[in-house]
Amino acid sequence: MATAAPSAASRIAVVTGASSGIGAATARQLATAGYRVVLTARRKDRIEALAEELTKAGHSAVAYQLDVTDRAAVDEFATAFKTIGVLVNNAGGALGADPVATGDPADWRTMYETNVIGTLNLTQALLPKLVAGGDGVIVVVSSTAGHGTYEGGGGYVAAKHGAHVLAETLRLEIVGQPVRVIEIAPGMVKTDEFALTRFGGDTEKAAKVYEGVAEPLTADDVAETITWAVTRPSHVNVDLLVLRPRAQASNTKIHREP
Numbered sequence: 597m598a599t600a601a602p603s604a605a606s607r608i609a610v611v612t613g614a615s616s617g618i619g620a621a622t623a624r625q626l627a628t629a630g631y632r633v634v635l636t637a638r639r640k641d642r643i644e645a646l647a648e649e650l651t652k653a654g655h656s657a658v659a660y661q662l663d664v665t666d667r668a669a670v671d672e673f674a675t676a677f678k679t680i681g682v683l684v685n686n687a688g689g690a691l692g693a694d695p696v697a698t699g700d701p702a703d704w705r706t707m708y709e710t711n712v713i714g715t716l717n718l719t720q721a722l723l724p725k726l727v728a729g730g731d732g733v734i735v736v737v738s739s740t741a742g743h744g745t746y747e748g749g750g751g752y753v754a755a756k757h758g759a760h761v762l763a764e765t766l767r768l769e770i771v772g773q774p775v776r777v778i779e780i781a782p783g784m785v786k787t788d789e790f791a792l793t794r795f796g797g798d799t800e801k802a803a804k805v806y807e808g809v810a811e812p813l814t815a816d817d818v819a820e821t822i823t824w825a826v827t828r829p830s831h832v833n834v835d836l837l838v839l840r841p842r843a844q845a846s847n848t849k850i851h852r853e854p
């Protein structure tokens with residue numbers, strides 16, 4: 597018989613990149629599931645507003661301004677906790693869609709910093725707290741870009757492959773410790789900011805990404821999946837879950853209505 601799912605009550609869930617999109621939706625859903633949510637992001641006003649909204653709704657949520665690429669700040673943040681239950685490494689994103697031949701090395705570096713080093717920083721700083729809690733979960737929100745490439749994917753695909761490898765390697769290395777490592781790899785998700793950030797605020801280019809796609813995934817679709825994986829019984833590790841909209845058969849095979 598399966599062990600009962602661990603009680604979320606009073607367990608702390610740290611979510612990075614919680615100011616918008618998948619991160620904000622995940623913070624909402626984990627709070628609703630009973631976790632004490634710690635929202636982190638660079639944009640303080642946004643996470644404070646969300647923490648206030650969740651608190652008013654009767655949930656437990658606090659905001660902590662954090663740049664995941666700033667290791668000293670991450671280490672300082674970690675001192676606030678004796679134990680935590682869940683770490684959702686969601687902060688990241690794409691910059692540009694240039695071919696390898698002409699892509700900006702600065703964009704590549706930034707994407708590696710946020711998607712890989714950011715995840716590494718939080719994971720290293722909080723792993724002892726997850727182990728100390730006796731029943732921890734680390735979620736790496738990677739991407740289908742971590743499992744196959746596409747033209748113009750360049751630096752983003754390289755960075756998300758890095759995030760995937762971090763999750764796979766960590767799972768091997770900490771086996772036997774009471775911490776699960778879960779990778780969630782979403783495909784096309786329509787959020788307010790992902791494509792806009794990628795194209796430097798160019799709304800036309802951003803809109804083209806989703807053009808004709810009947811129903812791209814939403815941030816809530818992904819947040820529900822993360823919350824489902826996290827709330828499985830402690831002995832059930834969802835190693836890797838790839839989710840895409842029905843209209844997207846692969847990174848490059850997308851059905852668009854005329």
Ligand code: 8X3
Nearest residue numbers: 739740741782783784
């Ligand atoms: C987002 C998926 O297709 O833009 O992580 O790389 S894609």
